[in-house]
Amino acid sequence: MQAGADVVLRNGAGDEARLSTQGAQLLSWQPAGEGEQLYLSPLSRPAPGVAVRGGVPVCFPQFSERGPLPKHGFVRTQEWQLLVPPVPHAPIAEARFQLDSSMPGPWDRAFCVVLVARLGARWLELELQAANTGRTPWSFTAALHTYLQVGDVRAVRIAGLRGLDYEDMVGGNTLRSETEPVLAIADETDRVYREAARAIDVTEPGRPPRHVTQQGFRDAVVWNPGPAKATRLGDMPADDWPRMLCIEAGAIAQPVELAPGKTWSGIQRIALA
Numbered sequence: 212m213q214a215g216a217d218v219v220l221r222n223g224a225g226d227e228a229r230l231s232t233q234g235a236q237l238l239s240w241q242p243a244g245e246g247e248q249l250y251l252s253p254l255s256r257p258a259p260g261v262a263v264r265g266g267v268p269v270c271f272p273q274f275s276e277r278g279p280l281p282k283h284g285f286v287r288t289q290e291w292q293l294l295v296p297p298v299p300h301a302p303i304a305e306a307r308f309q310l311d312s313s314m315p316g317p318w319d320r321a322f323c324v325v326l327v328a329r330l331g332a333r334w335l336e337l338e339l340q341a342a343n344t345g346r347t348p349w350s351f352t353a354a355l356h357t358y359l360q361v362g363d364v365r366a367v368r369i370a371g372l373r374g375l376d377y378e379d380m381v382g383g384n385t386l387r388s389e390t391e392p393v394l395a396i397a398d399e400t401d402r403v404y405r406e407a408a409r410a411i412d413v414t415e416p417g418r419p420p421r422h423v424t425q426q427g428f429r430d431a432v433v434w435n436p437g438p439a440k441a442t443r444l445g446d447m448p449a450d451d452w453p454r455m456l457c458i459e460a461g462a463i464a465q466p467v468e469l470a471p472g473k474t475w476s477g478i479q480r481i482a483l484a
């Protein structure tokens with residue numbers, strides 16, 4: 212069964228992005244004159260309630276398995292409402308999606324989440340807003356789970372993480388400190404870098420460098436399943452692991468507490484050099 216409707220953003224510079232109303236998930240970003248920037252698994256079969264492997268899934272109100280809800284929360288498999296459709300050829304094309312607790316779901320909190328996608332010339336920004344529309348406080352963790360498309364992850368260099376503490380989920384969940392000025396990926400990597408306020412630069416031969424910044428989100432995740440885990444994912448070709456690299460903006464190590472009537476916002480922006 213078909214899931215979600217496509218929403219296309221086109222700006223005056225000729226850049227294009229495509230999102231789905233299922234999960235308000237960004238699926239494609241193609242700046243004018245450049246190739247596709249996001250990885251989307253050819254084995255992903257969109258269907259109601261099924262997560263799509265690739266693009267930018269929105270993880271809310273739970274990151275990964277750090278709580279009782281389904282992994283990465285439930286909004287990535289829900290149908291969102293397109294609030295403001297994009298205006299074609301504007302200098303910055305924008306679309307706005309919303310999901311709230313008026314529909315019964317697995318989380319008994321009164322909430323409203325909004326995802327704003329903004330497409331500028333050679334940059335793309337996603338903003339996640341969360342509002343407590345009820346009378347009792349609640350807390351959440353969240354992430355914008357960005358799958359960058361890369362030629363070969365083993366040739367990619369990731370700069371900007373040195374000096375940060377990170378939770379190493381591959382190395383038995385230990386807390387370590389990043390000593391490398393530049394990170395290279397050779398095998399499974401699954402790390403939550405804390406207080407990642409600095410820019411992360413992703414460079415590889417034959418592609419313009421990608422400059423990833425974030426606001427509101429305190430943590431950043433670097434994830435690649437590596438060859439062994441990739442064979443167990445089921446919705447991605449096993450030999451595609453070198454073609455993707457997740458650089459995620461997250462509110463993870465310290466859950467965000469939201470009082471009644473309050474709103475939180477977090478942004479991830481990717482710019483091509």
Ligand SMILES: O=P(O)(O)OC[C@H]1O[C@@H](O)[C@H](O)[C@@H](O)[C@@H]1O
Binds near residue numbers: 275282356401432434
């Ligand atoms: O397979 P999923 O549910 O989309 O999750 C993918 C990965 O998402 C990452 O954010 C997590 O750090 C990994 O631990 C996890 O495996």
